[in-house]
Structures are given as structure tokens and as C-alpha cells.
Amino acid sequence: MSEVVSIYETNMLNIFRCEFEDGTVRLCTKNLSPGHNVYGERLIRYNKIEYREWNAFRSKLAGAIMKGLKESPLSVGSRVLYLGAASGTTVSHVSDIVEASGKVYAVEFSPRVVRELIMVAQRRPNVITILADARFPQRFRTLVEAVDVLYVDIAQPDQAEIASYNASLYLKKEGHLLLAIKARSIDVTKEPEEIYKREVEKLSSNGFDVRQVVNLDPYDKDHVMVLAKYEG
Numbered sequence: 046m047s048e049v050v051s052i053y054e055t056n057m058l059n060i061f062r063c064e065f066e067d068g069t070v071r072l073c074t075k076n077l078s079p080g081h082n083v084y085g086e087r088l089i090r091y092n093k094i095e096y097r098e099w100n101a102f103r104s105k106l107a108g109a110i111m112k113g114l115k116e117s118p119l120s121v122g123s124r125v126l127y128l129g130a131a132s133g134t135t136v137s138h139v140s141d142i143v144e145a146s147g148k149v150y151a152v153e154f155s156p157r158v159v160r161e162l163i164m165v166a167q168r169r170p171n172v173i174t175i176l177a178d179a180r181f182p183q184r185f186r187t188l189v190e191a192v193d194v195l196y197v198d199i200a201q202p203d204q205a206e207i208a209s210y211n212a213s214l215y216l217k218k219e220g221h222l223l224l225a226i227k228a229r230s231i232d233v234t235k236e237p238e239e240i241y242k243r244e245v246e247k248l249s250s251n252g253f254d255v256r257q258v259v260n261l262d263p264y265d266k267d268h269v270m271v272l273a274k275y276e277g
């Protein structure tokens with residue numbers, strides 16, 4: 046396996062680029078849980094710090110960054126409501142980025158994958174696992190505080206509405222939304238571009254200022270990541 050030659054921070058806080066001997070460049074984050082990986086990713090020690098490789102084929106946020114996302118709304122100490130946490134692949138990197146002073150409220154409705162998510166959260170005190178349906182956000186109101194970032198990756202046809210409803214309850218004014226859109230989950234009969242346009246319009250009419258729409262191909266085909274600011 047090729048050796049690491051350098052690691053440097055990108056223009057996004059706590060998100061790093063790792064250069065290998067063979068010239069390849071990958072993203073990585075500083076491991077909040079040293080010695081442990083989450084989904085088989087490589088652990089890299091460099092200048093006495095342990096990093097985890099962040100696979101853009103496994104995580105849409107990494108794919109969006111590789112494809113030119115201009116700004117990251119995540120900072121040290123951010124509060125994040127994450128809908129569609131699955132087994133915690135992307136959650137774990139968000140947890141690295143916001144560090145121990147941040148919080149990731151990780152909502153997932155499949156009991157099978159929640160079991161794996163709990164294993165991830167056991168080693169990461171800033172991850173709070175919530176077994177719940179994102180369609181009914183009032184059911185987790187005793188567990189979640191106001192958040193700086195709402196991350197939505199639930200692959201549901203009405204996810205723009207679900208995102209907007211959750212934002213109205215939990216997202217701070219001027220907070221940010223990251224929404225992954227999978228065209229085929231919304232309408233298989235329509236062209237992906239038409240679907241993205243319609244979903245973006247829904248967000249705009251629900252108080253979001255859409256900043257960027259990043260096409261995730263080749264990491265995820267027929268997917269985009271939308272970055273928007275919440276005006277309330």
C-alpha cells in the first residue's frame with residue numbers, strides 16, 4: 046500500500062487532504078476515537094496525529110467536497126441534526142470534524158442499522174443515537190436542541206418537505222442545510238436535472254437560500270448535494 050507523503054488542511058475546517066507516494070489524493074479527518082476505524086477505512090499516523098481516510102465512494106459529503114463544495118458549514122463545537130444516519134459512515138466523519146465539544150444527533154429509523162450506529166456512538170461521546178422516523182420530528186424534541194447544521198440523507202420522495210419541517214423545529218436562523226438528493230428515489234420517470242430543479246424550488250419556498258448544488262457523479266450517480274442557508 047502506498048505511503049503518505051503529506052497531510053494538509055483544506056480551506057474547510059478540520060477537513061484534510063492526504064497525499065500518497067503514488068500521487069493519489071484522498072480526504073481524511075482527525076480520528077476522535079484513535080485506534081478504531083468505522084467501515085474498514087485506513088488509519089493514517091502523521092506528525093503524531095491519527096487520521097482516518099474519508100472514502101468519497103462511501104460518503105456523499107466527501108463526494109461533494111471532492112466535487113467542489115465551496116464551503117463547509119461544520120465547525121468545532123457545531124450542533125448537527127443528521128437524518129438518515131444509517132450505520133454511521135458519514136456521521137463518524139462529521140463527529141471527527143465537530144470534535145468532542147460538538148454534538149451529532151443521529152436519527153435513523155431502521156433498527157437493524159441502528160445497532161451498528163450504537164457501536165459507533167459508544168466510542169464517540171459526541172454522537173447521540175436516535176431511533177426514530179424523521180417524518181415525525183416532534184417525537185424527538187426532548188432529545189435534540191437547536192442546531193447549526195441539518196444534514197439530510199434519507200432517500201425519500203418527500204425529503205425536501207421532511208427537511209423543511211425539521212428545520213422549522215430545530216435549525217437556527219442562518220443555520221445551514223446539507224441535503225443529498227437521489228433522483229431515482231423521487232421520480233424514476235423524470236430527468237434528474239428536472240427533479241433537482243423542483244426540489245431546489247421547494248427549499249427556496251420554505252425559507253432556504255440555496256447556495257450550491259453539487260453533482261456527485263462519479264462517486265454517486267444521479268445524486269446531488271445541496272447546500273442552503275436557512276432564513277427561517
Ligand code: SAM
Nearest residue numbers: 129130131134135153154155178179180198199
Ligand atoms: N447518510 C448515510 C451515510 O452517508 O453514511 C447513508 C444514508 S442511506 C442513503 C439512507 C438512510 O436513511 C437509510 O439507513 C434509511 O434507513 C434511512 N431513512 C430513510 N427514511 C428515513 C426516515 N423517514 N427516518 C429515519 N431514517 C430514514
